[in-house]
Amino acid sequence: MTGGVLPLVAGCTAPAWDAAECVRSWMGAIHAAARTSRYRVMGDAEGPRPGPTRNFYSVELRGEDVVELRLNVPMRVVAAVREVGRIDAPYCEVPGAATFVVAGFVVGTPEELNASVVDEHLVGLSKADLVDVKYHEPRTVGQILFNWFD
16 A cells, blocks of 8 residues: 555544545446456445445455455545455455556555554544444454444
8 A cells, every 4th residue: 555554544534535526436446447357346336335334335346256345435445355245354456456546546455454453553543443443353454444333
């Protein structure tokens, strides 16, 4: 990721972008990435929306395998997992990653997102975020950036 993991985890829930613009870019990038990597977009391109217990958008891609793409809108971070719907699924390479970078997104690598959480990752989090981290006990950086905290 550009800038490394620490700056992304710090303030991961603080809005930093126009959400509507980010989602429009996300939807276009999904289709472009799917075409370049021989996947098909399944269902609504916008995917399930964030809500009271989920902070990210997601969409399923099918090709030789199945991949769930995830978007953390405030951070403009894109990630992928091969176990659709599992919050604790290990992160994998993002198909068509360069397409997302060109569209202005940050693409998380499996090494960064699967890294164990250490105290320095929590330095910039708000008190509310720290309470959630303490309660939910995420094991990886990806589980903080893409979470179902309530």
